[in-house]
Amino acid sequence: MGNRYHHIADDLRRLIAAGTWPTGEKLPAEQKLAARYRVSTPTLRNALEVLQSEGLVEKRHGAGNFVRRPGQRLTYASERAADAAVGVGVAAGLNVSHDRNTVKADNRLARLLAVRVDSPLTEYVFVGHQGASPRSLARVYVPYAVARLGPVEGNGAEGPSPWGDDVHDLLAAAGIRVAATTERATARFPTGDEAQLLHITRRSPVLAVERVAADADGRVVEGALLVLPGDRSEVLYTGRSAADKLEATE
The missing domain is CATH 3.40.1410.10 (Chorismate lyase-like)
Structure with missing residues (x-):
């Protein structure tokens, strides 16, 4: 269970690559994603932080998590x-x-x-x-x-x-x-x-x-x-x- 959030990150990464959530689109609320994967909200946030560190997801304070647009280096x-x-x-x-x-x-x-x-x-x-x-x-x-x-x-x-x-x-x-x-x-x-x-x-x-x-x-x-x-x-x-x-x- 300790690596559960890595598996969730893998699945979210796959869904983003498949276009389930296009670039710039807001992801479902953290509570909904946590319920979807049957984990606690902190575990779900750990998975999102993995994707944020990879540049795939951006957390906007007060707005939620978004699929990050490719940006110029x-x-x-x-x-x-x-x-x-x-x-x-x-x-x-x-x-x-x-x-x-x-x-x-x-x-x-x-x-x-x-x-x-x-x-x-x-x-x-x-x-x-x-x-x-x-x-x-x-x-x-x-x-x-x-x-x-x-x-x-x-x-x-x-x-x-x-x-x-x-x-x-x-x-x-x-x-x-x-x-x-x-x-x-x-x-x-x-x-x-x-x-x-x-x-x-x-x-x-x-x-x-x-x-x-x-x-x-x-x-x-x-x-x-x-x-x-x-x-x-x-x-x-x-x-x-x-x-x-x-x-x-x-």
């Missing part, structure tokens, strides 16, 4: 401004909502930004959607000690970047130049807040990118925490040769 790439081809792949069909808040640095943000705990920060939150599905989450922070920046206006008709790149434009307008950026990518499970914002379960792996930008003096001017669902995302890092770096400085 989302790529987060370094050297994005220098690679137009990557930019097209990132932005196609992606709508980005954004918000701006004033927060205080907790222990993690204090370490990330090299500031004291409780230091005031400007927080920018960017959520990228493909249709009704959230696809990316980016939280970007700028210490008040660096600059007190205004809201992001977006990037013309294309709207703001899902990665918060528009914050760099605000820094540049304030006379602050980013000289170096360090990024660290890890795979992990989402926090409860991240799972809710991205409409995924706590058991669905995510790709997390921690980004720190510094000026020529080594002062941290921006920190960003990016989260992408692991089943549809990839991180691409592009390095430049010593000759290329020398040419860029000339």
